[in-house]
Structures are given as C-alpha cells and as structure tokens.
Amino acid sequence: MTGSFAAGGPPDTGAPPDRPGAGDGGYSAADEAMARAAAAGWSPDAIQIEHRSTWQDVWQRFRRDKFAVVGAVLILLLIAMAVFAPWIAPHDPTMQYEDGITMQGQPVGPSAKFLLGTDPLGRDLLSRIIYGARVSLVIGVLANGFALVLGVVFGLAAGYFRGGTETFLMRATDVMMAFPIYLFAIALVSVLKPSIWILILVIGIVYWTPMTRVIHGEVLSIREKEFVDAARLTGCSNARVLFRHILPHLVAVVIVYTSLGIATTILFESTLSYIGLGVQPPTPSWGQMISEGQSYYLSAPHLVIYPGLAIMITVLAFNLVGDGLRDAFDPQQRRR
Amino acid sequence: MSAVAVTPAGCAGEDNGGDGDALVTVDDLAVHFPITSGIVLRHTVGAVRAVDGVSLTVKRGETLGLVGESGCGKSTTGRAILQLIRPTRGRVLYEGTDLAHLRGRALRRQRRRMQMIFQDPYASLNSRMTVGDIVGEPLLVHRLRDRAGRHERVRELLQTVGINPNTQNRYPHEFSGGQRQRIGIARALAVEPNFIVCDEPISALDVSIRAQIINLLQALQREFGLTYLFIAHDLSVVRHISDRVAVMYLGRVVELAANAGLYGEPLHPYTQALLSAVPIPDPEAEERRRAVVLQGDVPSPADPPPGCHFHTRCPAMRKGLCDREDPALREARPGHSVACHLVTESDYPRIRAGEDDLAEVAG
Numbered sequence: 073m074t075g076s077f078a079a080g081g082p083p084d085t086g087a088p089p090d091r092p093g094a095g096d097g098g099y100s101a102a103d104e105a106m107a108r109a110a111a112a113g114w115s116p117d118a119i120q121i122e123h124r125s126t127w128q129d130v131w132q133r134f135r136r137d138k139f140a141v142v143g144a145v146l147i148l149l150l151i152a153m154a155v156f157a158p159w160i161a162p163h164d165p166t167m168q169y170e171d172g173i174t175m176q177g178q179p180v181g182p183s184a185k186f187l188l189g190t191d192p193l194g195r196d197l198l199s200r201i202i203y204g205a206r207v208s209l210v211i212g213v214l215a216n217g218f219a220l221v222l223g224v225v226f227g228l229a230a231g232y233f234r235g236g237t238e239t240f241l242m243r244a245t246d247v248m249m250a251f252p253i254y255l256f257a258i259a260l261v262s263v264l265k266p267s268i269w270i271l272i273l274v275i276g277i278v279y280w281t282p283m284t285r286v287i288h289g290e291v292l293s294i295r296e297k298e299f300v301d302a303a304r305l306t307g308c309s310n311a312r313v314l315f316r317h318i319l320p321h322l323v324a325v326v327i328v329y330t331s332l333g334i335a336t337t338i339l340f341e342s343t344l345s346y347i348g349l350g351v352q353p354p355t356p357s358w359g360q361m362i363s364e365g366q367s368y369y370l371s372a373p374h375l376v377i378y379p380g381l382a383i384m385i386t387v388l389a390f391n392l393v394g395d396g397l398r399d400a401f402d403p404q405q406r407r408r
Numbered sequence: 409m410s411a412v413a414v415t416p417a418g419c420a421g422e423d424n425g426g427d428g429d430a431l432v433t434v435d436d437l438a439v440h441f442p443i444t445s446g447i448v449l450r451h452t453v454g455a456v457r458a459v460d461g462v463s464l465t466v467k468r469g470e471t472l473g474l475v476g477e478s479g480c481g482k483s484t485t486g487r488a489i490l491q492l493i494r495p496t497r498g499r500v501l502y503e504g505t506d507l508a509h510l511r512g513r514a515l516r517r518q519r520r521r522m523q524m525i526f527q528d529p530y531a532s533l534n535s536r537m538t539v540g541d542i543v544g545e546p547l548l549v550h551r552l553r554d555r556a557g558r559h560e561r562v563r564e565l566l567q568t569v570g571i572n573p574n575t576q577n578r579y580p581h582e583f584s585g586g587q588r589q590r591i592g593i594a595r596a597l598a599v600e601p602n603f604i605v606c607d608e609p610i611s612a613l614d615v616s617i618r619a620q621i622i623n624l625l626q627a628l629q630r631e632f633g634l635t636y637l638f639i640a641h642d643l644s645v646v647r648h649i650s651d652r653v654a655v656m657y658l659g660r661v662v663e664l665a666a667n668a669g670l671y672g673e674p675l676h677p678y679t680q681a682l683l684s685a686v687p688i689p690d691p692e693a694e695e696r697r698r699a700v701v702l703q704g705d706v707p708s709p710a711d712p713p714p715g716c717h718f719h720t721r722c723p724a725m726r727k728g729l730c731d732r733e734d735p736a737l738r739e740a741r742p743g744h745s746v747a748c749h750l751v752t753e754s755d756y757p758r759i760r761a762g763e764d765d766l767a768e769v770a771g
Binding site for chain 1: 450487490492516517519520523524526527528531532533534535536537545546549550592595598599
C-alpha cells in the first residue's frame with residue numbers, strides 16, 4: 073500500500089506550486105459569439121497545463137506529517153525483515169541449541185551468540201522474532217484484505233440497492249457486531265483445526281462488520297450526489313455507476329481503515345496465538361512467544377519483553393500511517 | 409437531430425391542444441415519498457406528496473418554464489419526467505412511449521434522447537474523473553464512437569460550450585462554477601438529445617455568470633433545435649427564456665400559459681401574488697409597486713389541505729367550494745390554462761386591486 077504512494081510521488085520541488093489560474097476557459101466569453109471567437113483563437117500549445125492528481129496531493133500532505141513518515145519507514149523495515157528473514161536472522165528459528173539452555177533447564181539471557189537470549193527450548197529469540205514478522209504481516213495484510221473485500225462488497229450492495237438487500241445485510245452486520253468476537257473466533261478456530269489460513273479466514277469473518285458499516289454510510293451519502301444522477305442519466309448501468317462513480321470516492325476511507333485495521337488484526341492474531349489457537353508451533357509468532365515465555369517472566373523477562381516490543385512497534389507503525397493517511401486524504405487539510 | 413423551426417419567444421402557445429407537436433406529455437404525474445416509522449418492523453405511516461397530479465405538455469422546440477417557490481415539487485417533477493425518481497402514479501410520454509414503465513436497457517436507450525442540466529455544478533461532476541472522461545462517458549456507454557472518435561467529439565463539445573478543449577485531462581476542481589456548468593452542459597449534449605431538463609441551472613452560479621449560461625443555453629437551442637423544460641424560481645429569468653410558463657404550488661400546476669398571457673394577465677390568485685413580488689428595475693414604478701403578502705405558510709406536503717391546495721392562503725377563497733373541491737386545470741382563455749374555481753369566461757379573482765389594502769379585497 074505504501075508502495076503505491078512512493079511510486080505516485082512527483083519529482084520533488086519543495087513548496088507546492090500555486091495552482092494554475094483557472095480563468096482561461098469560459099470566463100472570457102460574454103456570450104456565445106465571443107465564446108466561439110475565443111475557441112477559434114486557442115492554439116493547442118499556447119497553454120501549458122500543470123496537472124496535479126489527487127494522489128499527488130495526498131502524497132504532498134502525507135510526507136509533511138513526520139510521525140506518519142516514521143510509521144511508513146518502520147513498516148518498510150518490517151516488510152524487509154519479513155522478506156529477508158533467512159539472511160538477516162543469525163540462527164535457525166527452530167533449532168534447539170544445547171548451549172541455549174542452562175544446566176537447570178533455564179533459558180539463557182542475552183549474550184554475544186544469542187543477542188536477545190534464548191527461549192525455554194534453547195532457540196534463538198532474535199531469529200524467532202524476525203521470522204515472527206512474517207506471520208504477523210501475512211495475517212495482518214491477508215486477513216484484513218479478506219475483511220475488506222467482504223466489507224466493501226456488502227457495504228456497496230447495501231448502500232446502493234437499499235430496500236431488502238440493505239435491511240438483510242445491515243441487520244446481519246448488527247448481529248455479527250453484537251457477538252462477542254473473541255468467543256466467536258475461538259469457537260470457529262477450535263472447530264476448524266488452527267492454521268495460518270484458517271486464522272486469516274476467521275479474522276476476516278470477524279472483522280468485516282466495521283468496514284461494512286463505514287462503506288454503507290459513505291455510499292448512502294455519495295449516491296445522493298448529483299453526479300450519480302448524471303451518470304444514471306447518461307445511461308450507465310448499475311455496475312458502471314457502482315464501480316466507476318461510487319467506488320473511487322471510497323478509496324480514501326478504505327485505505328485509512330485498512331491501515332488502522334491491520335494493527336488490530338495483528339493484535340488479534342497475537343491474542344489467538346497467545347491462548348494457543350493461533351499459529352501452531354514450531355512456526356514462530358509473537359503472541360505465541362509471549363504465551364510460552366510468561367511462566368519464566370521472573371527469571372527470563374526478555375522472553376516477554378522483546379516479542380511484546382515487536383507487536384507494539386508494528387501496531388504503532390500502522391496506526392501512525394493510518395492517522396497520517398486520514399489527514400492526508402482530508403481535503404480540508406489541503407492548505408496546511 | 410431533426411431540423412426544427414423554433415418558435416420565437418412570446419408568440420407560442422396559441423394552440424394548447426394537438427398532440428402532434430408535443431414532444432413530452434406528462435399526465436397526472438405524482439411522486440409520493442413514503443414516511444416510515446419503526447426500525448425493525450418498518451411500516452409506512454404517511455407520504456410526502458411532493459408532486460401530486462401534474463399534467464403538462466412540452467412542445468417540440470419550445471422552452472417551457474416551470475416556476476414555484478422552494479419545495480413546491482418543481483425539481484421532483486423534472487426528475488420524475490426523466491425517471492431519475494420513479495413516479496408513484498401517472499404517465500410520462502416521450503414521443504408516445506411511456507417512460508414510467510420502461511426498465512433497464514430499454515430505459516437506458518431512451519435516455520439518449522433526454523438529458524438534464526443540474527443545479528449544483530460542484531456536485532454534478534464526478535471529482536475523480538477528468539473532464540474528458542466526464543464528457544466522453546455518454547459516448548462510451550452508448551457505444552457511439554470509437555476511442556479516437558470520442559476524443560475528437562469531446563474536443564468539439566467542449567469547444568461548443570466555450571471551454572478550452574485542451575483541458576480534457578484536468579479535474580473538475582480546477583474549474584470555476586461557470587466553467588463547471590459548461591462542462592455539465594457539454595456532457596448533456598454528448599448524446600445529441602432532443603429534450604433537456606434544466607433544473608435551476610443558474611441558481612448556484614455567481615450573478616455575473618448567469619447571463620452567460622442563459623445565452624449559451626439559448627444559442628444551443630437555436631443550433632440544435634433543443635426542447636427545454638426550464639425549472640427556476642427566478643421569474644424574470646423564466647420570462648426571458650421561456651415560450652410558455654407553468655406555475656406550481658404544493659405539488660400541482662396551478663396555471664400554464666404563454667409568456668405574454670401569464671405575465672400580462674395572471675388569472676390564478678397565486679400567480680398574481682407571485683408576480684407582484686418581482687422587483688421592477690425602475691425606481692418610480694418600483695415605488696408604486698404593492699406586493700401582495702400572502703398570509704401564513706405553505707401547508708406541509710405530507711398533509712395537503714383538501715380542495716384547492718391554495719385555499720388556506722387565498723385572499724379570494726370561497727367557502728364551501730374552494731375548500732371542498734379540487735379545481736381541475738382547464739383552458740380558461742385560448743392557450744391559457746388555470747386551476748381555479750373562481751375564474752370564469754369573463755372574469756377572474758383580482759387580488760392585486762391597485763393600491764387597495766389586501767384586507768379589503770379579501771373581505
């Protein structure tokens with residue numbers, strides 16, 4: 073997601089140039105005859121039009137928000153960490169080292185060989201945290217993407233078609249939201265053997281509701297705009313009105329909610345893994361690492377502290393970016 | 409597009425009948441918006457009768473003005489004619505085809521023939537589309553041109569409405585209100601329609617640009633033989649642009665006449681009150697002008713009064729008649745229809761009796 077912004081960025085020129093004067097069109101035409109004359113007088117090369125798209129505007133505003141940029145950099149680092157884990161990690165995350173455990177069977181603390189110490193099975197904690205980023209990011213992005221697709225489809229349908237469709241979908245959303253989501257997820261996972269894919273499915277099913285509500289509300293206000301009437305009047309089909317005219321106006325809201333939602337999703341995965349229903353050993357996951365380390369929290373606090381920090385930094389980064397995007401997409405902030 | 413002899417303003421409307429030259433016929437059109445109650449068990453408890461039995465014809469090549477105060481249902485009428493809002497009752501005939509019963513593809517095909525120019529140029533253009541895409545979309549949807557042809561046609565259309573055709577790749581927010589309205593007009597023209605509903609096309613514009621847009625609309629009408637339904641609340645503008653004028657009050661047409669007839673001899677008491685409120689651009693005449701001030705407010709369209717909708721505020725109201733029976737819209741003078749019980753062949757209720765006090769007239 074952040075990639076598209078970087079790609080859409082304009083060649084940087086520092087301060088944003090003033091918008092070109094908009095007075096070169098119809099103003100000059102006092103009546104039709106004059107308009108024609110003016111039209112005839114225009115030469116194609118005479119007017120250089122500096123064009124700035126919505127995306128460029130958003131990028132301009134986003135990059136001025138220091139916290140958001142820090143968040144974006146953190147996310148890029150996390151992604152790099154996940155992708156290049158085999159090269160970055162000093163050890164094999166599943167390897168149980170004999171010198172990673174004391175004679176009393178206790179995990180060892182940070183040392184030159186094990187930078188962040190080892191876990192109770194003698195595995196290198198740093199390597200496990202680095203590999204754990206894979207699980208967190210994959211689940212964060214995919215589960216959220218799944219929730220997003222459901223939310224957008226249901227929200228669009230409910231908001232645009234109204235009537236029975238709307239009543240059914242929105243009441244179903246209410247029912248889902250009234251459900252205790254952790255209980256629901258726990259029930260689902262225990263029925264369907266836990267794995268990463270089941271986890272993604274379950275988180276998606278649990279988290280589509282807020283997105284549906286937000287999209288539904290947005291669509292309700294957009295569909296009353298005159299340009300939607302105009303589109304229908306030009307002969308656009310429902311599908312074209314929905315995807316060409318309404319959906320583009322939801323992009324901002326979707327991006328913002330997704331970036332905030334990823335943080336929630338990562339936390340949710342950690343929670344499920346913590347109670348043993350998430351990612352199954354030996355695959356490392358941050359929540360599961362905290363869960364395994366908690367009984368050693370007095371003798372080896374690093375087992376809880378470092379995975380906890382990893383979760384915190386990741387969630388914080390996504391929240392910072394989400395906040396930054398929300399501000400950047402707000403046209404009221406244009407002149408900030 | 410057929411070549412059409414355009415009737416000069418003020419001379420049309422001599423014959424009101426004869427469906428031969430009627431392009432759009434509206435028959436007993438009604439739009440009721442349900443008032444619902446309850447969240448889970450939603451049920452209808454009433455209806456806002458925004459439009460309640462409107463009948464009118466728009467003749468080929470003319471401009472029919474539709475006036476009335478805010479909330480009287482004139483915009484809803486325009487939208488219902490174009491089927492943007494589905495009518496609750498009544499027929500809308502376009503060249504003999506009843507639009508109210510068309511669905512899906514058949515309706516979309518008919519929409520090539522009729523377009524709309526919207527009130528708010530800031531809301532009527534999709535801010536995420538370039539001007540070229542906006543104006544070219546009708547051509548794309550109706551598969552009228554290939555890619556290159558579309559591009560050429562969009563240039564032509566923008567030029568026609570007085571917008572620099574090189575601005576195709578720009579977005580609506582880069583234009584002023586008047587320019588945006590021109591872009592909206594270009595979009596409406598793209599499919600070569602015969603009939604255009606202008607829904608208060610200048611109300612949202614700066615006063616200094618209004619005349620430009622009016623002149624543009626008139627020039628386009630001459631050039632392409634367009635037929636307009638011109639919705640407005642500005643009586644002087646309507647007088648300037650229209651051949652015939654229909655006056656609406658609370659969801660109904662109360663008077664419909666040629667320009668000269670309506671402004672010269674308004675028969676309906678409401679029309680008289682409305683016209684008396686128009687300022688005269690002459691200080692001395694303006695000094696002598698006495699506006700009829702109607703008592704009370706417009707009744708709620710959710711609960712319109714029985715009989716004549718205007719009787720609650722009419723200074724000439726006759727008890728037992730006006731508050732009981734619905735007046736039908738009938739031709740009281742040649743080419744001049746009015747919906748009032750008190751208009752007879754030789755006389756009509758005069759509520760603007762010179763300098764007299766309103767109370768005297770009413771008593």
